[in-house]
Amino acid sequence: MTTAGIALPEDPQDAPLSGELLQRFAAIVGDGNALTAPDDMAPYLAEPRDLFHGKAAAVLRPKTVEEVAAIVRLANETKTPLVPQGGNTGHVGGQSPRSPRQIVLSLARLDQIRDVDPIGRTISVDAGVVLQRVQEAAEAAGLLFPLSLGSEGSCQVGGNLASNAGGTGVLAYGNARDLCLGVEAVLASGEIFHGLRRLKKDNRGYDIRNLLVGSEGTLGIITGAVLKLYPRPAGREVAFVGAASPDDALKLLRIAERHAGGGLTGFEFMPRLGLDFVLRHIEGARDPMAEPHAWYVLVEVSSSRSGEDARDTMEALLADGFEASLVEDAAIAKSLSEAKAFWHMRESMSWAQKPEGGSIKHDVAVPVARVPDFLTAADAAVLKAIPGARICAFGHLGDGNVHYNISQPVGADKEDFLSHWREINGLVHAIVADMEGTFSAEHGIGLLKRDELSQTKSATEMDLMRAIKRIFDPNNILNPAKVVQI
Amino acid sequence: MTTAGIALPEDPQDAPLSGELLQRFAAIVGDGNALTAPDDMAPYLAEPRDLFHGKAAAVLRPKTVEEVAAIVRLANETKTPLVPQGGNTGHVGGQSPRSPRQIVLSLARLDQIRDVDPIGRTISVDAGVVLQRVQEAAEAAGLLFPLSLGSEGSCQVGGNLASNAGGTGVLAYGNARDLCLGVEAVLASGEIFHGLRRLKKDNRGYDIRNLLVGSEGTLGIITGAVLKLYPRPAGREVAFVGAASPDDALKLLRIAERHAGGGLTGFEFMPRLGLDFVLRHIEGARDPMAEPHAWYVLVEVSSSRSGEDARDTMEALLADGFEASLVEDAAIAKSLSEAKAFWHMRESMSWAQKPEGGSIKHDVAVPVARVPDFLTAADAAVLKAIPGARICAFGHLGDGNVHYNISQPVGADKEDFLSHWREINGLVHAIVADMEGTFSAEHGIGLLKRDELSQTKSATEMDLMRAIKRIFDPNNILNPAKVVQI
Numbered sequence: 001m002t003t004a005g006i007a008l009p010e011d012p013q014d015a016p017l018s019g020e021l022l023q024r025f026a027a028i029v030g031d032g033n034a035l036t037a038p039d040d041m042a043p044y045l046a047e048p049r050d051l052f053h054g055k056a057a058a059v060l061r062p063k064t065v066e067e068v069a070a071i072v073r074l075a076n077e078t079k080t081p082l083v084p085q086g087g088n089t090g091h092v093g094g095q096s097p098r099s100p101r102q103i104v105l106s107l108a109r110l111d112q113i114r115d116v117d118p119i120g121r122t123i124s125v126d127a128g129v130v131l132q133r134v135q136e137a138a139e140a141a142g143l144l145f146p147l148s149l150g151s152e153g154s155c156q157v158g159g160n161l162a163s164n165a166g167g168t169g170v171l172a173y174g175n176a177r178d179l180c181l182g183v184e185a186v187l188a189s190g191e192i193f194h195g196l197r198r199l200k201k202d203n204r205g206y207d208i209r210n211l212l213v214g215s216e217g218t219l220g221i222i223t224g225a226v227l228k229l230y231p232r233p234a235g236r237e238v239a240f241v242g243a244a245s246p247d248d249a250l251k252l253l254r255i256a257e258r259h260a261g262g263g264l265t266g267f268e269f270m271p272r273l274g275l276d277f278v279l280r281h282i283e284g285a286r287d288p289m290a291e292p293h294a295w296y297v298l299v300e301v302s303s304s305r306s307g308e309d310a311r312d313t314m315e316a317l318l319a320d321g322f323e324a325s326l327v328e329d330a331a332i333a334k335s336l337s338e339a340k341a342f343w344h345m346r347e348s349m350s351w352a353q354k355p356e357g358g359s360i361k362h363d364v365a366v367p368v369a370r371v372p373d374f375l376t377a378a379d380a381a382v383l384k385a386i387p388g389a390r391i392c393a394f395g396h397l398g399d400g401n402v403h404y405n406i407s408q409p410v411g412a413d414k415e416d417f418l419s420h421w422r423e424i425n426g427l428v429h430a431i432v433a434d435m436e437g438t439f440s441a442e443h444g445i446g447l448l449k450r451d452e453l454s455q456t457k458s459a460t461e462m463d464l465m466r467a468i469k470r471i472f473d474p475n476n477i478l479n480p481a482k483v484v485q486i
Numbered sequence: 487m488t489t490a491g492i493a494l495p496e497d498p499q500d501a502p503l504s505g506e507l508l509q510r511f512a513a514i515v516g517d518g519n520a521l522t523a524p525d526d527m528a529p530y531l532a533e534p535r536d537l538f539h540g541k542a543a544a545v546l547r548p549k550t551v552e553e554v555a556a557i558v559r560l561a562n563e564t565k566t567p568l569v570p571q572g573g574n575t576g577h578v579g580g581q582s583p584r585s586p587r588q589i590v591l592s593l594a595r596l597d598q599i600r601d602v603d604p605i606g607r608t609i610s611v612d613a614g615v616v617l618q619r620v621q622e623a624a625e626a627a628g629l630l631f632p633l634s635l636g637s638e639g640s641c642q643v644g645g646n647l648a649s650n651a652g653g654t655g656v657l658a659y660g661n662a663r664d665l666c667l668g669v670e671a672v673l674a675s676g677e678i679f680h681g682l683r684r685l686k687k688d689n690r691g692y693d694i695r696n697l698l699v700g701s702e703g704t705l706g707i708i709t710g711a712v713l714k715l716y717p718r719p720a721g722r723e724v725a726f727v728g729a730a731s732p733d734d735a736l737k738l739l740r741i742a743e744r745h746a747g748g749g750l751t752g753f754e755f756m757p758r759l760g761l762d763f764v765l766r767h768i769e770g771a772r773d774p775m776a777e778p779h780a781w782y783v784l785v786e787v788s789s790s791r792s793g794e795d796a797r798d799t800m801e802a803l804l805a806d807g808f809e810a811s812l813v814e815d816a817a818i819a820k821s822l823s824e825a826k827a828f829w830h831m832r833e834s835m836s837w838a839q840k841p842e843g844g845s846i847k848h849d850v851a852v853p854v855a856r857v858p859d860f861l862t863a864a865d866a867a868v869l870k871a872i873p874g875a876r877i878c879a880f881g882h883l884g885d886g887n888v889h890y891n892i893s894q895p896v897g898a899d900k901e902d903f904l905s906h907w908r909e910i911n912g913l914v915h916a917i918v919a920d921m922e923g924t925f926s927a928e929h930g931i932g933l934l935k936r937d938e939l940s941q942t943k944s945a946t947e948m949d950l951m952r953a954i955k956r957i958f959d960p961n962n963i964l965n966p967a968k969v970v971q972i
Contacts, residue, residue: 117853117855119736119740119853119854119855120853120854120855120886121854122853163689164689166687166689170686170687172748174664175686175687177693178660178664187946189946191946192946193946193947194944195947197922197924198853198922199851199852199853199886199922199923199924199927200656200661200851200885200886200887201652201656201661201851201882201885201886201887201924201927201928202851202924202926202927203649203650203652203700203924203926203927203928203929203930203931204924204925204926204931204939204943205931205939205943205947205951205969205970206697206700206701206705206950206951206954206955206969206970207663207693207696207697207699207700207701208947208950208951210693210696210697211692211693211696211697213693214689214692214693215692215693219692230748231743231744231747231748233747250605254605257717258717258790259790259791260790261717261719261748261749261789261790261791262658262716262717262747262748262749262790263747263748263790303747304744304745304746304747304748304749305745305747305799313791365685365686365687365688366685367603367606367608367684367685368605368606368607369603369605369606396687399686399687400606400685400686400687401686401687436683436684437685438683438685438687438688438689438690439690440688440689440690441685441687441688441689442687442689443689444689445689445690445691453690453691457690457691458680460673460675460677460678460679461679461681461691461694464692464694464957464958465691465692465694467957468692468954468957469692471950471953471954471957472950483691483692484691484692
């Protein structure tokens, strides 16, 4: 199968689900929550990258963990494939159903915030709670939930954990895995894994929680979680910095770390081209600095003490950066709204590429010190393969995580450009592999990268993964053929 | 089997290893590194709590990962049980061999620091490197490795990871699991799991690393690891605080967090009784304050900025604590040596109990806010069962992790007192379970808590654990009968 020129794994040739079986599933959730009409299903079948054209027998919207368990039990008995879905914001097709036999199991109606513990600094939530609601609930308790993604207004906690989401807060607080103390999940048998622990330390046996987290719904369906909260910074400062090169940005990172320590809560980089796209296509965006610069860094500093303290730290690190000729120019946000505008420019980077035509995307990470070398090598390889390709490499410099996205040459044919997706992936990922990096830093495997995973991981590790999948899901009903094929 | 009155699982009734097979194992490491003489083996058979009297055919001391792999391969072929051992400091018997057929596989000679990356802030080490050497190597690079344990002068990285060690740094930096980016391990087949990643983000498939970490050598033998390093604080302050109750200590914790944020790097509590033991038995210990207090808190504040900054923060949080009548008295360490002396008192707490006779130990955690309630309930239950028992509950208040240790009544018979071990465990752990806590916060399961694990975990989770064990170790050669029995 190919979509827009990208070779993708074939859809399974399943027979449609029988009407009788569909009725039995529908009875679990009630008719209003078993969607079968094409228009009703459409939002669950489309996905943000428009790579996968979903097909499904139905979308079920259970309200309780017990309903989820009943659905899974019936699916297991009848070998009906289920595709768990949160906010449907994933980038690798993990949430997309693929045949008229598959059922989308939407967690959206499991949307209760169960409990906030301000002393233990934890929040317990249903899987379907939208990330932004967790952030807001934490804020209402005077605390911080630091997971932060471009899609935070629609992605859900269950999906965040199933895909071990990253984002801009990883630098200081870690990824979704690191922010999770406990999970509740429905296993393929329909049994409930009761792992809603709120303990920072618990060494009782094997780490099942971390197997479920990041397994993209293939080992169990996460229905609830206990997440860590953090003290809310008393002050926060955001600056846009112009820099000559990624190497200079990296040197600035070390200075920033020295000044801010754990208070360095953002260090994102992007090229002028990316800023140009944003200025061109994102409403309200404006250049923070008078002159253009080859590269930009968005720096965020938080202080547990005060706004003044954050300000002092930011000014001190920028002053050191100027003195070392690493900072060409810098604009410190003068208000909360300007700080938000700075972040919005960074977060719009991916969307701003859309109007520029086809974009071949990567989600790679290399050891932080290797980022400049990676960019040099990858740029050379890509431009050799596609002269005129417009490289927009941006992302989480502090994590070594680069969204190495390539917009088509001006005037090129989109389909033709995208037909080079796998070829360009191959070039870029080979460089990444040489540097002991990863071709999936934060977006996961899903369907898009499944075959690449099996081709590049050691046979030993793939065998372990398959054996684990078979233990957890012997009938292969949980998001089948995603991540790993058995 | 009972030791000092404590019921323990029976030793396996294995036939001794044949001389011929022993020769084949010895040939892998060379005669000098295959120990069989009782005196040579003795240090590997004894263990710190003196609960397990180890028995083994031999101790093998391989020098390389390849030698480890060759040993495991031969063991797998011949179904010879291996007991991996690091610094032999574990508290639950995980490192103790149990029959004349078992071979201790010591990782001590895999002791190379492979690489320090100051930009990516990682260190790659062999499993046999002593924790303190990692701390020192980090320091030499101007960085910090924050894992800190009482046994850091002898415990090894491999054991720290296999047992997911905790310690006093968890509050700010997390446990061993959180500090590990990648592991290399020899699997039961003798194959090497090459997982030495140094990436903060890597979402390629199931989280095998976290299965190996914390599995106590039952799923694979960790031979190397990549660990995270942190910026070295520019300043650090340590204070000993007198408080009236655990409840007041908990309220002080919240104030301390508000002032120090992520810079609160220690918050340990202990009762007067514990301090008395230390003053009585630990050389050089002296009371930091003029008057006695019912409870003590050791507070450590770190600053990325300066010593003055740390000092200001400490003084501000103590001032607030005084004002709120939570702090009865406080002594800020006036020098680095005094700061070390304060920490030494805390770290000697366990040892200082030894001369006081038998001690029934617990390693529990409850949600942080529940610690005072837990202590009230547990004290009542224990004193009802054993009037005159001297309860010395101390530990990591910020993590909700209490070493709820009970010294025998003055003048009681040690054996008789210790015969109540399981009974007292039962009382205390029932209270912990009611509070959704854990009976093993940081010490793991090993042999000591294996049966309690299987009795208290859900059948679903135990089944998953056994199935995982069978995948990783079908012949049951890796630390058999520890953690989980198959």
